[in-house]
Amino acid sequence: MQNAVGFQETAVSKPPHSHFDTSALPREHQFAAWRDAINVLFDTRSAAPQSHGFQASVDAYLCGESGMGMISAQAQHYDRSRSKLGRDGMDVYVLQYYLEGSCGQRDGASGTATRPGDLFIVDAAQPLATSTTDSRFLSLAVPRRLLAPLLRAPDELSMRVLRGDAPMVGLLRDHLCSLYHSVGKLTDAEAQAVIPGTLQLAAAAINCQVTEANAPAVKESLFASICRHVQHNLSDLTLSPEGVAVQFGISRATLYRLFEREGGFFNHLRLQRLRQCHAILADRSQTHRSVAEIAQTYGFSDASNFARAYRRASGMSPRETRMLAVEGRAAAMPFVQHKDWRTWVIQMR
Template sequence: MPAVKTHFQDLPVALDGIPRLEIAHQRFDVCTLPVNRQLHAWLDRMVGVVDLLPTRDEFGRPFRGWIDRYAVGEFLFADCYTDRITQDRTIARISQDNARSIVFHVFFEAAPGSELEFPGKRTDTALEGGIFAVDLDQPVRFRRKPCRHVTIFLPRDMLREVFPDASALHGRKLSPYLPAVRYLVGRVMSFSAQIPYMTPENAHRTLREIVLLITDAFAEDAGLKGSRRALARAMAFDAARRYVHANLHDSDLSPERVVDTLGLSRPTIYRLFQHEGGLAAYIRHLRLRSAADELVAWPGLAVQDIGYALGFKSASDFTRAFRRAYGMAPQEIRQPGNDLRAAATTIATATAIE
């Protein structure tokens, strides 16, 4: 996902007081720069919601990268090509910014060997193309092979009718071999070619339609839309999710309690939360994610007290789970400069000096 900022100035207002849509376009290309400056320039320009993690050797090689970025109303649409690159959104960075968009990534071409890693949630997910979704409120690392793709940033609230909890989209992918995905990729490619010549109103209307179609495709793939059975699954999923959120600080919260309280079958619960690694993993993830927020919001509160309040049986259990999920101890998230960009900057500086 391109590391671009997702905050824009207010839309211009016409004389009648109605916001007037505009398209703000920026293009950046490192291809004309000297080879030893290409990756440096990309790192400098792409400061935003993720950290870029190049290796020392990559700084001395040619690096191709260009991006056309369009701000259209509440959306950010970025058409991008890069050579191989690793992007990381850590829990430390999440704790320091307010970027909470949902992001749809649409591959224009195959990119075998690319993969997503979800700290504290699931194992790596191999990618070969198609479409995948990321929630900027959750950590993710994206190792991307050379390819052209589009990234669409959108407000999570606009998905509420289909995914009441937008975080459930995090890490979902749609195979490039599905007919619906091939159609959607074609729509996105066509839009990317036409947007320089479109009126702001037409561009906004078309982009919104594309976003809703992609959302529907994710809902169909998750079995939450398309039939009476899908409606029942959606209602059960929403009830289970709400119950977990409401009782997250209860140390007795467990999958068994959810099943017994809501009268759901264990196979149903398993299928509903299979994408999360199971209901137990979903509960653990939510507790750790809430702990990260509370550690930053309440720096004077003892670490173990936050762990106990979120249902962990001991301080050591909490620390061990937090470190396993996020690669750091709970108290480290409170330290300034705790994200990985510092490490990337150190490598870049050292290479420049050499």
């Protein structure tokens, strides 16, 4: 279902989804549509003449009482005056990760604007006057009553910039980006269940402190970020526990503890590489690549060792997978999941 301004809602079983885009409107009406839409939180003025048109879009999901979305917009000036605060009574925090462009206080000192990857905090209960360049940012809006109890100084965050190179800030950014890209696949209940851990992680980043309360959420988010890093670098044969630990600012001992449930870091890495080899072998478009070449790409230099490891993990040989792919039947032979009972038995040997 879609309304005249371009908002669209999905099925009830999924998190409510809205999409707004000015590009479908006549140029002379684009900024007015955006101004009316964003007025729920901000008064805004375009940095360019309205006759030039105004490109802005919002793709957002509601997860329980918190909303998250990806926003793209041309340069503008945002305001929350004291009179607007009194009129609308909004009492939320908005955490904005600037992925492109920047945002900063209009009267702020030099160097206080965000850089790509930085976190900008809006406290809707406080006055605000900012300017942005053409930008794209990920936004999480949270009612104060849900986040403030987790914060050390909940009333001192307005227009604060947290640099993206701080480990906890980067961890929260990775978590929110991953959540945004996955939330459309979750049920409404699943999306709501993710929010408490997300807020604990946000509190750890804002407080610059990991406490007993938010430690589990930090640990899970860190584990997920490292797994994504490993997945994106499977063909990097220099990938090592030492390098990963440095990348994420943790000790090797911490890294090993995180991967105990996976049978260790090396076991996780080896299994993910075997899974990638399986995906290539099962792909009919990749039949021009030899088994040996695929194995070597992912660090298996000995053909016999690769064949044995592959069979233990998948239940068949690499060549059997290739033959099934050629016959168009590989999809019926899914790779063994790392928590499958067959793997448990194999690890008992």
